[in-house]
Amino acid sequence: MIVKIVDIMRSDKRKDDEFRSxxxxxxxxxxxxGSCYFEMGKTAVIAATYxxxxxxxxxxxxxxxxxIMCNYNMLPFSVEGDRKRPGYDRRSVEISKVVKESLEPAIFLEEYAKYLINIDMQILQADAGTRVVAINAAALALACAGISMRDIVSAVAVGRANGKILVDLTKEEEDAxxxxxxxxxxxxKFGEITLLQMxxxxxVDDMKKIIKQGEAACQKIAELQRNALKNGIHSI
Incomplete structure (x- = not known):
């Protein structure tokens, strides 16, 4: 008896370890x-630093x-189907806190004693991975604003869908x-994790693979971020 193993290709034809454009x-x-528009696939965010x-x-x-104060907000037209109700909800508050805690280790906060740095993030279009795209945008907005940083912060969502470890899951893959x-x-630069949620x-084996794939993808995203800071604009 011969058992045929079917390798399910991702709907957008990406490799398992490949993030969206x-x-x-x-x-x-x-x-x-300082501000940044960051688009990853069909997810798009604008972050601004004040x-x-x-x-x-x-x-x-x-x-x-x-x-550091972070404000994450999904605009009413950002999701398909029913429009999101305007304003902040519990999820927005939770993700605002997640982004804040992800960025703080990279900032020389002692240089800004007695001051506030405000980061506003507006989700223009959502197709999974909004929090990591918001982190990438916010990190670049901070850098554009000249905020003293130890390093850029780079983020991606990695997970499992249909039995495979995948980088940068789509909404369809998240629903598997x-x-x-x-x-x-x-x-x-330091190889230090500032966010890890699941x-x-x-x-344990899957988590090791997820972290390894995530770190590798973040290094590639960091390269794009650095290129953007050098050139002012970058797209692939």
Whole structure:
């Protein structure tokens, strides 16, 4: 008896370790000190950095380090089907906190004692991976604003779908019966992970593969980010 193993190709024809096409544009918001449009596949985000600015009310300021405030918001027309209700919800608050904690290790916060740095992220179009695309955009917006950083922060979602470990899952892959979704962010120069979340159940071996694939993909994304900072715009 011969058992035929069917290798399920990804719907967008990508290799298992390949992330979606990336487009980057810098300084797209004139009123912001630094900003970035970051597109990965069908997910698109604009991030803008404001500050350093005074903390208000003043009693909330930190005499030893700066305060980072992140605001993640999905616009009503960003998702297919029913329009998202305008304004912030519990998910937006949670992802705002995730992005903040992903970026803080890369920033020399002690240089901004008593000041606030505000990062605004608007999701223009959502097709999975919005938090990691927001992190990539926000990191570039910080760099464009001249905020002192130890390193850029690069992020990607890696997971499992249809029995395979995949980089940069689409919405369709996230909805697979055996799906695992693992957003990962790193400081590529130091090889340090600043974000590691998981939605689903994975074996230790699968998690090792996911982290390894995630780090490799983040290094490639970091190269695109650095090229964008050198050239002002980059797309592949």
């Amino acid at each position: 990336v487009k980057i544009k810098l300084n797209v918001v004139k009123s912001a000190l 500050g350093p600015q005074d903390v208000k009310p003043k009693h909330l300021e930190d005499a030893e380090k700066g305060i 019966e055996d799906a695992i979704d693992t957003p990962i962010a790193i400081m590529p 939605d689903g159940i994975a074996s």
